[in-house]
Amino acid sequence: MNGAGTLQLPPQASTVAADIDALYYFIFWGCAIAFILVMGGMFFFMAKYRRREGVPYKPSPSHNTPLEVTWTVVPFLLLMVVFVWGFKGYMDLHITPANAMEYSVRGKQWLWQVNTPGVSTASVNEMVVPVNTPIKVLLQSDDVIHSFFVPDFRVKMDAYPNQYTTMWFEATKTGEFDMYCTEYCGTEHSQMFGKVIVKTQAEFEEWMGQNTGRQEDQDPAEYGEGLFVSKTCATCHSIDGSTALTGPSFKGLWGSQESLADGSSVLVDENYLRESMLEPNAKVVAGYEGVMPTFTGLLTDDDIFCLIEYIKTLQ
Numbered sequence: 459m460n461g462a463g464t465l466q467l468p469p470q471a472s473t474v475a476a477d478i479d480a481l482y483y484f485i486f487w488g489c490a491i492a493f494i495l496v497m498g499g500m501f502f503f504m505a506k507y508r509r510r511e512g513v514p515y516k517p518s519p520s521h522n523t524p525l526e527v528t529w530t531v532v533p534f535l536l537l538m539v540v541f542v543w544g545f546k547g548y549m550d551l552h553i554t555p556a557n558a559m560e561y562s563v564r565g566k567q568w569l570w571q572v573n574t575p576g577v578s579t580a581s582v583n584e585m586v587v588p589v590n591t592p593i594k595v596l597l598q599s600d601d602v603i604h605s606f607f608v609p610d611f612r613v614k615m616d617a618y619p620n621q622y623t624t625m626w627f628e629a630t631k632t633g634e635f636d637m638y639c640t641e642y643c644g645t646e647h648s649q650m651f652g653k654v655i656v657k658t659q660a661e662f663e664e665w666m667g668q669n670t671g672r673q674e675d676q677d678p679a680e681y682g683e684g685l686f687v688s689k690t691c692a693t694c695h696s697i698d699g700s701t702a703l704t705g706p707s708f709k710g711l712w713g714s715q716e717s718l719a720d721g722s723s724v725l726v727d728e729n730y731l732r733e734s735m736l737e738p739n740a741k742v743v744a745g746y747e748g749v750m751p752t753f754t755g756l757l758t759d760d761d762i763f764c765l766i767e768y769i770k771t772l773q
């Protein structure tokens with residue numbers, strides 16, 4: 459099996475995927491064969507024993523022991539196969555190998571915050587992992603129930619507020635794999651997705667080394683433009699003045715007088731922008747709901763500076 463996707467299932471990219479798919483197809487084809495036997499038998503007997511003119515009908519036998527034993531024992535054995543196979547698969551999915559790298563993933567309306575071991579700031583909607591290495595994921599939620607799902611790995615686990623859950627996987631292929639929130643969690647639930655990026659061990663180590671933020675000579679506004687997308691600001695804020703998204707547009711924001719929900723107004727300067735990212739509910743913009751998540755722990759001081767420099771360019 460090469461692990462390519464099929465009509466029904468996406469590609470297999472983790473150690474557990476092939477076994478889960480094999481059980482799935484066993485059940486699927488078992489059901490298909492049973493369906494054909496039952497329906498085919500029904501139509502065949504309907505035709506064969508249909509009521510005919512002048513033929514008296516026979517009373518049906520009340521009992522047929524060999525037949526009854528067969529239709530009990532055969533399904534029982536088939537279900538036991540499914541049970542034992544499924545239970546083994548369940549154990550494989552739920553017992554994390556002791557040497558796993560531990561990532562922390564936090565769901566919040568509406569993004570995934572991922573902490574990589576050894577990296578100080580979290581990334582948003584992006585999880586970078588090495589290939590052929592067991593990865594433990596410690597899940598939690600800041601608000602409602604979310605569910606972390608990577609279809610190509612065949613793993614899924616709910617993230618709850620006030621309680622940790624865990625899951626694990628070991629990717630067997632390099633590349634980018636979709637990860638989703640698969641529990642309806644509010645208006646932007648459908649935007650709550652990202653990528654698991656699987657790198658070779660060498661690429662992963664290189665990435666760890668680089669993941670220290672902006673290079674010395676890189677322009678802050680230009681770096682901020684990248685953050686605007688990678689830290690998901692773009693899902694709620696436009697830069698062209700359009701107001702169709704959840705949050706206000708950044709066009710013309712810098713230097714303006716912003717009206718707040720409490721009726722007061724404030725000059726948009728560096729400190730206001732910084733506060734808006736770290737404590738979004740401290741000053742809520744008039745006409746908007748205070749649904750922006752805090753970016754405390756997600757942005758370094760330099761990241762905040764670069765985002766501010768970027769917002770300044772959007773006049």
Ligand SMILES: [Cu+2]
Pocket residue numbers: 565568603604605639640641642643647650
């Ligand atoms: Cu969600």
